[in-house]
Amino acid sequence: MERASLDQIDQKIFAELSKNARISHAELATKVLLSRNAVRQRIDRMERHGHIQGYTVVAGASGQSPVSAFFMVYRKDRVRGADVISALRSIPEVILCDVVSGDFDLLLRVEARTLERIQEIWEQVAALPGVTNTVTALTLSSVIRRDAGGVGEPQ
Template sequence: MDKIDKKILAEMQKNARITMTELAARVGLTKTPCIERLKRLEATGVILGYGAHLNPAPLDAGHIAFVQVTLNDTTTAALQEFNLAVQKVPQIQACHMVAANFDYLLKVRTKDVTDYRHFLGTTIAQLPKVQQTSTYIVLESVVDTVTFNIPD
C-alpha cells in the first residue's frame, strides 16, 4: 500500500459516496487507475464495505456504557461460546477480549440508564459463562468514530 492508496482510503472514510472523478482528482490520479486501486483495496479486504453514519439518539441508542466482563471459564470452548453469543446482541456495539484482570470489554448502546440497567440483568448477565461485570457510564463522547487516521 502506497501513499496514493492511503489517500484514497482517507477520502473514502470522509465520504464513500464521492464520485470517482472527484476521488481521482483529490488523490492525483486519472479516473481509470483510481477505480482500479479502489477495486484492489476492496478485493484484498482493506475496504470491508460501505455504510451510513447514523445518529444514535433518535434510534434509542444514545446512552453508552462500557462493561468489563469476567468469565467463570476461559477454556477455548467457553470463549467461543461467549464470542458467538455477543455477536447476536445488537446493543453490543463492540466486544474486545483483553489482557487484563477481566476478560472482555464491551461497548453497549441503549436508550438511557434505565434501559441499560434492564439490559444488564436480562442480557449481559445471562451471556454464557459470565461471572462478574463492572459498568462505566459515559457522560460525554468526545471522540466516537469508526474511522481512523491512516499513518503515512
C-alpha cells in the first residue's frame, strides 16, 4: 500500500504523539485546533497508511540522535516578511527561528528523524512565497548543548 503524505495538521498530530504517545484525543484536539473526533479519524488514517505503526517507547530511534540542520533563509522583504515566519511556525521540526542581522534574515534549526525529512522541510521552506534563497548546513555533531532555562524566551 502506498503511503499517503501527511498534511500540516497530520504533521502536528504526529509531532505531538512523538512527544507523548499517551496524550488524550481531547488534549491533542486543543493543540491542533480540531474536534476530538477529527483527531481520532486522522490518527486512524495515519495508522492505516503506516505512518503510525505502534505506540511504544523508543530511545532515540534505535539510539540514534535526530538529524539536525541549520537553514539560513533570505526573504524578499525583511520588514514585511511575517508570512514566512507564520508558515515556519506550522512545521513542528523547526525548533528554532531567529531573526538575525547580516546577509541572511532568518536562522532556523531543524531536527528530524531522517535526512529525507530534512530535505522535505528544506523544499517546503525554499518554496514559501517570500523566500528568495536558502543556505543549509547539516550538523555533524553537537559538542555543547544547553537548555537556556527560560532566559531570553519570548512570552
